[in-house]
Amino acid sequence: MRLKSGLLRGEVCDMKELELGEARDVAATLEAMPIQEVIDQVERTSITKGAVLLRLLSKDRSLLVFDALGPRLQADLIGAFQDAEVLDYFADLDPDDRVSLLDELPASIADELLRSLDPQEKQVTELVLGYAKGSVGRWMSPQVLLLFDDMSVAEVLDFVRNHAAEAETIYALPIVNRARQVMGVVSLRKLFIADPTLKVSEIMVRPVSVLASADIEETARWFLQLDLVAMPVVDESNMLLGVLTFDDAQDIVEQADSEDSARSGGSEPLQQPYLSTPIRKLVKSRIVWLLVLAVSAILTVQVLDIFEATLVEAVVLALFIPLLTGTGGNTGNQAATTVTRALALGDVRKSDVFRVLGREIRVGLMLGALLGAVGFVIASLVYGMPVGTVIGLTLLAVCTMAASVGGVMPIIAKAIGADPAVFSNPFISTFCDATGLIIYFAIAKLVLGI
Template sequence: MGATETWDLDGLKRILRADNLRPEQAHELAARLAEPPIQDVVALVERSDPTRAALVLRLLSRRRSIEVFDALDPRHQADLIGALQNRDIYEFFDELDPDDRVSLLDELPAEIAEALLRQLDPGESHVTEVVMGYPKGSVGRRMSPEVATIYSTMTAAQALEKLRRSAEDVETIYAVPVVAHDRKLEGFCSFTEIFTADDDTRLAEIMNPPVYCRAHDDAEDTARWFLPLDYLALPVVDDTDRLVGLLTWDDAQDIVEEEDSEDSARSGGSEPLQQPYLSTPVAKLVRSRVVWLLVLAVSAILTVQVLDVFEETLSKVVTLSLFIPLLTGTGGNTGNQAATTVTRALALGDVRKRDILQVMWRELRVGLMMGALLGAIGFCLAALVYGVPIGAVIGCTLLAVCTMSATVGGAMPIVAKSVGADPAVFSNPFISTFCDATGLIIYFLIAISVLGL
């Protein structure tokens, strides 16, 4: 079965690559698109340019085309908007959940976003605008406002009937917030608890104490503490504790995945693509990288300036230049290790901004121990080949550079978070440049002192 599906997908790709698609090929393509699992069709769309991807969506059945479009990243959806016909656009947009609509609208030009909003019916337009009313990065921006209203005074039978009637209109019926008549959150029930209870049992008797978040809470922080709880959904309340929506488990997982991808990209000196690599235009790939390369190129001038200042020292002891790559590389790697560890701890909530002194003290000791070990090895090897004085310079420099790099690398992500910047931005690229420049200064100062230059 797997081999047949793979062959079929390869055939689809060959047809899509054709410059001129004949009518009989379109019929063949439509027939083949009805066969593979939905995830294979999503993969096909993600690997196609917008024009061909739009063609695939038009040839799918209505249900499958909506499922495929809904599975795409918002940035990819936005790229497809220009290649789709107006009728297709409105249909796909109307079928999206309110939070997914808002994510797509954030990627579109204002005039297109306004046109899409105008074509929604009043009810769908209202719930979409509710989500759009919350700031970007907040839980409210990622929640679903479509929630079944279940009261604590209801019996299990009444609640089941209410869920049955509203199942098609709400995000989920498997995690049920229980509210008072003024919509203040009172408790939480699973569908199983309601289904297995006696018909005349009131929800107030079986509901659990509510675990909830507020609509203005940070989406990433909330998602990270919510996922390990293994709940299907998390009630979202406003400042007066009234229920305004649900954050589902899969939406929380998407938030964490997006943030991890963003941190990974920025720690490597580029911007996140926010859509599959093969469907990303080359120009967009260039834009995601070139700014950071320019920033790093400018910052690397610091290293050149340091070498220029100590040019006379290098001319007296040329041997010192042989160890520059070793020392700068060791300092950068040490700082990157510390920064990556602390950035991850910040994301998981293990470290907070107020812990900066504790983190610096901890990383200072880690750097000191690593520096002592590497310095001892460096001293022995350099002393055997170039003499004891050079060995002493290398050993002392490794000790100082590792201590400095670990301390600074551990502190920078916390400093970044304190000033509202992304901790990942202050990770590998900037720390490497910083440690290169300061490491060279330390190196030449120790050399001048030990060698009497």
């Protein structure tokens, strides 16, 4: 659909700048647009303009668009709304989405919004807030129907029909006993085709459930592999607390992958669309890592300073420094990226550290032997066999060292509770640069006798 208004092209900054006729035209255009295009417009503009777009939508569509946005962008938009609008948006969110939004807001605003809820909504929201960040409980929806195993299929269907609006999902229904312990799960499809006189316990299947205290990222990844619509969340006594849905698990994995991608590139994740992110946030997301890497790069300078006399005696060695440091950094990054991904998917555990080390040593040796042979031949033809020998041996040693370090560091990070992505590309590149130079000059002094 063609966008006629300057607002939709990003030219109008404030509601007051819109004339009545233009506001009506923009509102009509927005109402006619597919909802995904409206969401895209809000995500691709500034916070002020995004707030104006939401105000011009009808209440139902405005709430739907706001609900589809990420919690960080929602939090930024909150400041551009009037109090009454904020309360409407906040109250319309599901409890788990409310908690994600509250985590992004200043404490004073979060407390005020929480107090604005009616007692029942406040209770379920506080239930989710009570669980630790990063746990399943923080992401579960407590809006779940209580269906007992001694009910008939007909009774369950009647109950679901009358209370469907109160539940997060009705397509996968947990079944509990009278002590509220999870006994099974039944799909709505199975309920529809079953004999109405049967007990629901006769058609339910064994449940796949998860503890509320479990790690949310690990849970989300294996949950998605099972292709389930939802699964029960329980406590240590197997009592039903809520459900984790497929769409929430997808959001968790997408968010985790975005964080890993950003940190492996030496920046912090934005957690909101790029075009709606203020410039100061873009700077803040990058400056810390740039400072850390700049300081750590001093190690490389120090190594060069230590071996300055060696370089003076064999100036040709300086020509190969970019090749060797680049090869070491790339080899380490490849290993780190592979192992970090394997950790995220559950293919590798913390206890596998020595197995990973053994494999990466062999991989590094093979890569180093291949690259070293090529380096030896080329360098020998141009600069003589002694220099070729230095280059070949250095490539062999550097590749082995870099692959070993790159493979082990993410596991060590996981073991100490740090994000494995933090120990990926930027850190390992700097480490391999400095260590690779030490190996290079040590071999050169030994082979060339300088």
